[in-house]
Amino acid sequence: MARPHHALVTGAHGIVGLNLVEEIAGHADWAVTATGRRADFPIAGASYVQADLSDAASTRAALGGLKNVTHLFFAAFRYAPDPYEEIAINVAILENTLDALRAAGAPVERVIIYQGGKAYGALLGPVRTPAKESDPRVPGPLFYYDQEDLLYARGAKEGFVTTVMRPDYIEGIGLGSYVNLVNTVAAYGTVCRELGIPMYFPGGPEAFNVLLQLTDSRLLARGALWAALDSRRENVIYNITNGDLFRWANVWPRVAEWFGVQAGHPMHIDLRLFMRDKRPLWADLRRRHGLVVDLDDLQNWDQAYILNVRSEMHSSTIRIRQAGFAECLDSDDRLIALFEEMRARKYIP
Numbered sequence: 001m002a003r004p005h006h007a008l009v010t011g012a013h014g015i016v017g018l019n020l021v022e023e024i025a026g027h028a029d030w031a032v033t034a035t036g037r038r039a040d041f042p043i044a045g046a047s048y049v050q051a052d053l054s055d056a057a058s059t060r061a062a063l064g065g066l067k068n069v070t071h072l073f074f075a076a077f078r079y080a081p082d083p084y085e086e087i088a089i090n091v092a093i094l095e096n097t098l099d100a101l102r103a104a105g106a107p108v109e110r111v112i113i114y115q116g117g118k119a120y121g122a123l124l125g126p127v128r129t130p131a132k133e134s135d136p137r138v139p140g141p142l143f144y145y146d147q148e149d150l151l152y153a154r155g156a157k158e159g160f161v162t163t164v165m166r167p168d169y170i171e172g173i174g175l176g177s178y179v180n181l182v183n184t185v186a187a188y189g190t191v192c193r194e195l196g197i198p199m200y201f202p203g204g205p206e207a208f209n210v211l212l213q214l215t216d217s218r219l220l221a222r223g224a225l226w227a228a229l230d231s232r233r234e235n236v237i238y239n240i241t242n243g244d245l246f247r248w249a250n251v252w253p254r255v256a257e258w259f260g261v262q263a264g265h266p267m268h269i270d271l272r273l274f275m276r277d278k279r280p281l282w283a284d285l286r287r288r289h290g291l292v293v294d295l296d297d298l299q300n301w302d303q304a305y306i307l308n309v310r311s312e313m314h315s316s317t318i319r320i321r322q323a324g325f326a327e328c329l330d331s332d333d334r335l336i337a338l339f340e341e342m343r344a345r346k347y348i349p
Contacts, residue, residue, distance in 0.1 A: 003029055004070075005029055005030045005031070005071060006030070006031040006066075007032045007033070007071045007228075008032075008033050008071070008073065008106075009024070010072070010075055011036065011075035011076035013038055013174065013175050014076075014174045015170055015174030015180055016114050016174070016217060017076075017174070018043075019173070019221045020073055020075065020217075020221040021046055022221075023222060023225065024225065030225075031047070033047045033049060034048045035049045035050070035051045035053075036048075036050065036051070036076075037053075050062065053093035053096050054078070054089065054096070056092075059096040059097060059099075063097070063100040063104060064104050065104070066100075066104050066106055067104050069104075069108060070106075070107055070109050071108070071109060071111075071112065072097065072098075072101065072108055072110075074094060074113045076097075077090060078093060079300075083142065089143075090143040090146075090147060094113075094147050108158070108160045109161070110162070110163060110228055111151055111161075112162075112228055113147060113162065113165070114165050114166075114220075115144045115164055115165070115166045116170075117166075117168060117169075119144050120138065120313075121139075122313050126311045126312070127311065129313070129314040130315055131313070131314065131315040131316065132239070132315070132318075133166070133239055163227045163238065164238070165220065165223065165224055165227065165240055166237060166238065168212065168313060169212060169213070169214050169313070170214070170215050170220065171214045171215070171331065172218065172220075172338065173338060173342060173345070175297050179299075179300070179304075180306070181214075182335065182339070182342070183298040184298075184306055184307060185255060185339075186298070186347070187275070187282075187299060188275070189255065189258075189339075190285070190348050191274075191278050191281065191282075192261050193261050194281055198261060198262040198263065199262065199263055200264030200266070200269060201265070201267070202267065202268070202304075203268075203307040204308065206310040207248065207310050208248050209247060209248075210247070210309060210311065210312055211314070212314075213246060213313065213314055214241065214246050215241045215242060216334050219242060219329050220240060223238070223325050226325045237319075238319060238325075239320065240317060240320055242328060242329045242330070243317065244328070244330060245314075246331045246332070248307075250332070251332045254332065259339075271301060271304040271307070272301045272304055275304075276301070279294070279296070282295035285349055288349070289346070289349035292346045
């Protein structure tokens with residue numbers, strides 16, 4: 001019997017996509033197909049298509065058999081140091097995906113796409129808090145806006161609607177992500193334990209004490225699934241967070257205890273430099289503990305600024321709660337649970 005909903009998840013190895021595929025796979029009413037650039041996929045039994053979305057012809061060929069896709073969960077992202085190049089790349093991979101599904105005759109009803117605090121100016125300095133979905137756009141260039149405009153224009157012509165999900169700092173497990181808070185801390189804590197040194201907080205005193213919000217990747221997946229089946233046929237933006245506030249100063253001693261090391265005080269540590277010569281150490285850990293990933297698979301260390309956020313970033317979640325999604329999670333507890341999950345997956349010893 002055919003399932004009523006068929007999801008295509010792009011960027012399926014990342015922190016958003018991987019958890020989304022696992023979440024959707026547990027629902028009887030959903031079929032799910034994952035796609036990414038890698039040859040293999042870590043979820044056994046999942047339908048997976050390898051595709052380079054930056055190549056229009058190969059994307060059309062790879063997705064040509066997906067004639068039943070009703071929902072596109074677009075979690076693919078390509079980083080480029082130049083923001084205008086980043087716009088061009090990320091608009092192209094979205095457009096190529098839409099073109100391929102249209103060519104296949106897929107009856108796409110809704111596209112769900114993912115953004116973040118950059119939409120409110122988080123990379124430009126302190127932002128207005130709480131940030132609301134109705135806030136005006138900030139000065140660009142920013143690929144979020146270009147992708148939005150593309151989706152709104154094509155949706156009006158092709159009959160689909162767009163839901164934009166805006167999480168705050170995401171806590172979750174994934175590989176190859178642009179930035180990954182959990183993997184960064186897990187790899188750093190593991191190395192500190194191996195070296196026999198305290199686990200100093202590497203972001204400095206300001207980042208140690210700043211008040212933030214986190215969004216668990218599983219909560220984000222459930223929120224996206226809820227939004228996908230929203231009966232209202234309109235474009236909408238939703239902020240989504242765990243529902244609590246988070247301060248590293250409060251949880252860092254607990255983190256250090258989990259890794260079996262002393263909690264060090266805040267220091268300005270360049271993790272890119274600190275981790276640069278740790279590949280041999282990690283290779284030895286892989287051999288001794290049967291780990292399944294290399295150090296560089298856990299995080300792009302050039303982007304380890306995730307622990308050096310010095311400005312508050314709070315977003316209002318009134319809109320999504322009033323619309324009907326009210327799930328919440330404890331950010332501190334989930335952080336520890338995710339370390340446990342990483343150990344079970346043999347990402348860390």
